[in-house]
Structures are given as structure tokens and as C-alpha cells.
Amino acid sequence: MSNIILSQIKIHEKYGGVVPEIASRNHIYDISEVIDASLLDAGITLNDIDAVGVTYGPGLVGALLVGLSYAKGLSFALNKPLIGVNHIEGHIFANFIDHPALTPPLISLVVSGGHTHLVYMKDYSSFQILGHTKDDAAGEAFDKVARSLGLGYPGGPKIESLAKEGDPYALDFPRAMINENNLDFSFSGLKSAVINYLNKMNMTKQIINKADVAASFQQAVSDVLVDKAVRACKINNAGKLALCGGVACNSFLRDNFEFAARKNNIEFYVPSKIMCTDNAAMIASRGYFSLLDGYTHGLSLNASSALKIGERA
Secondary structure (H helix, E strand, O other), rough: OOOOOOOOHHHHOOOOOOOOHHHHHHHHHHHHHHHHHHHHOOOEEEEEEHOEEEEEEEHHHHHHHHHHHHHHHHHHHHHOOOOEEHHHHHHHHHHHHHHOOOOOOOEEEEEOOOOEEEEEEEEOEEEEEEEEEEEOOOOHHHHHHHHHOOOOOOOHHHHHHHOOOOOOOOOOOEEEOOOOOOOOOOOOHHHHHHHEEEEEEEEOOOOOOOOHHHHHHHHHHHHHHHHHHHHHHOOOOOOOOEEHHHHHOOOHHHHHHHHHHHHHEEEEEOHHHHHHHOOOOHHHHHHHHHHHOOEEOOOOOOOOOOOOOOOOO
């Protein structure tokens, strides 16, 4: 009914990344305003809601505690059920907002700044992790490469924009673990390869084509993500693939996934771009299905910065 987003990107841009203490403080300043705006946009009051859904992990513990404390207060004051939601599961459930006809079983690839997970979702409450990153997440690699190129934060949109002017096959960056017999990922080596290339070019005073670097890096990431996701579908006889997470905003990646899915007769789903980045609607979506399953929490629920997919408090 409403989805109000108050981004802190401009606040953290000058630091080159998120500063946890600043993030938490700004959550405190803004949370009441955001909730009031959400209710106004939906045309309802707090008394009209059925339950309170809230992220309790994973993530920065300070920021999590702000939202969790506020949600507990609402739950207690309104005498409404409290539903703790896993942030990563929330990303997966963003697809059910934009694609109401989508139902499990399906394979989901979660790609964000902190997570890269391949998940087999048998039903709305069953999650099997098929593969995950062994080091850097895909989004983290985007941010670090963007910083090395002097593009600033956030790295994903800046890499994508610059890559449009470059040749994706100009530089042969590594596709780590693409030929290994598993569904795991590794992006640390790719990140290091790009940084080493830039250092070498600078030391030898050669001209760097930043657009080619961005495009070649982006192609390497896409090749690995697409290959492993399609492979996961085939291994598990899954005919549906759902992409989600902040990195799923990348149009180049979306196009590559769509092409590969069509080629392999796989139904492909991805949320609208506004639903890919962190938002409350996806948490409400996950909370809704949890409520249908009778899954709620008490006021003793605590934040869990390292919460895993499928883990229950």
C-alpha cells in the first residue's frame, strides 16, 4: 500500500561507504517521520494494520536495534503480533510483490553488497543454501573496484554507467570457481586482479581505459553469476529462477540473466529496481507469509547481525 524509502547514500558518500554509528543515529532521527509518511501514503492509521514486521538480521547491529526497538514499541502499544524478518529472505520475497503469480519451488540468487547466495526455495518457509561466496560479495567487489577507479560510492551504479562506454572483453579478468564442481562464488581474486592491473598500469605510466576496466570487470562478475544460477536450476530440476538484491538493479546483469534463462527454458523473475535495493515493502512481504504460517515473535526478540537464511530465533 506504500513503500517509503529515505536513503542515506548522500550522507555516507563522502566517507566512501557506510559508517555504522552515523547510520544508526540517522535511523533514530528519521524512523518516526518515515512511518508517518508511509501511513499517510497508504491512507490508513496504525490501528488498521494486522501485524508489525521488522528486520532483525543480518546487518549492522546498531541500525537493526533502532528498527527492532521501534517495532517492539508499536507491537506492544497496539497489541499486534511482532514478526521478525530475515533481511536476506526479504530480498527474495520482493519478487512476490512484483510477480504475484510466482510460487515456489524456485531457485533464488541473492546478490547485494554483503551477500551472494544461491537458494533453493521449496516452499515459503523452506530455504536450502546451495552456494554462497567464500569471500567478498558481488556488491562488495563492485564497491571496491569503483573506489580503485576513483568513481566513489556507491560503486554498482557508477561501474554500470561507465561500463556502457567500454569493451567487456578488452581485459581478461578471472572468473573464479566457474569451472569447479560446486555452486559457490569467489570475488576477492577478481577484485585483486583489477586492482593489480590498475597498479601496474600506473607504475609503468600507461594510459588506463577506465571504461574498458569497468566493462571487463562487470562481464566477469556476470559470467560467474549467470553460469552458477543456471547450473543450480538444472541440478535441482527447477524451472523458475528469481534474481534479487541490490546488485540486481544492474541492467547489464538483468539482460544477461534474461537471455540465459530463455536459452535454457527457465522462467526468469526479477523485481522492479526500486524493490531490489533495501526497502520496507520486501520485509512486509516476508512478514505476510510468516504470519500466514503462524510464525510470530515475542518482545524478547533481539538483533542478530550474522543471522543466516532459514535460521529462526
